[in-house]
Amino acid sequence: MIWVTQDQAVEYCSWVGGRLPSEAEWEYAARGPESSIFPWRDIFEPSRANYCDASCALGVIDPSYQDGYPETAPVGSFPAGASWCGALDMAGNVREWMADWYGSYSLEAQVNPLGPDEGDSHIPKGGCWLDRPDNLRAANRGANTPDYVRYKVGFRCVMDLD
Numbered sequence: 001m002i003w004v005t006q007d008q009a010v011e012y013c014s015w016v017g018g019r020l021p022s023e024a025e026w027e028y029a030a031r032g033p034e035s036s037i038f039p040w041r042d043i044f045e046p047s048r049a050n051y052c053d054a055s056c057a058l059g060v061i062d063p064s065y066q067d068g069y070p071e072t073a074p075v076g077s078f079p080a081g082a083s084w085c086g087a088l089d090m091a092g093n094v095r096e097w098m099a100d101w102y103g104s105y106s107l108e109a110q111v112n113p114l115g116p117d118e119g120d121s122h123i124p125k126g127g128c129w130l131d132r133p134d135n136l137r138a139a140n141r142g143a144n145t146p147d148y149v150r151y152k153v154g155f156r157c158v159m160d161l162d
Contacts, residue, residue: 002072002150003149003151004097004153005148006020006122006147009154010099013155013157013158016157018157019157019158020097020098020099020155020158021099021158022112022114023098023115023123023125025112027125029087030083030087030090030138031138031139032083032085033084034084038136039081039082039083039087039090040080040082045080046062046064049078049081049089049091049092049127050067050072050089050092051091051128051131051132052129052131053065053067055069055070057070062132062133071130072094072129072151075088076088077089090126091138092127092129093128093129094128094152094153094154095125095128095142095153095154096124096125096126098115098123100116101115101117101119101120102121102122102123102142102143103119120145121146122143122144122145124141125141125142126138127140
């Protein structure tokens with residue numbers, strides 16, 4: 001789903017019994033314990049993600065590859081791009097809203113660090129169908145106001161195990 005504010009994403013996840021992931025949770029699911037650059041390892045492979053290739057609707061960035069999707073692709077269209085834990089579409093397709101407010105993190109080692117308690121912007125993670133390969137890095141992060149909506153930002157819900 002695209003064209004969704006961060007608040008709408010929070011509401012939907014709550015409605016289905018879940019929540020938005022923290023930035024640290026999302027990044028760990030995408031990068032794994034080895035901190036890979038991309039969900040599938042450290043070398044970009046065009047067939048593993050929906051990005052701005054020769055079929056990109058708004059400009060050709062990589063004319064050497066064509067995935068057949070000028071914009072978003074159906075969820076799960078790139079199973080070879082699954083992360084170490086089987087999470088799909090964590091590089092390309094759409095950037096995803098996080099629960100965290102945008103801010104700096106401490107340089108100290110932490111387990112599941114959270115962003116600031118408040119702020120002006122929330123974090124979308126990952127890259128989208130409109131991005132170049134270097135923006136599909138799992139560590140890619142942005143900052144957008146909670147009311148920001150675009151054709152390239154969506155979300156995923158996570159559920160806590162009981």
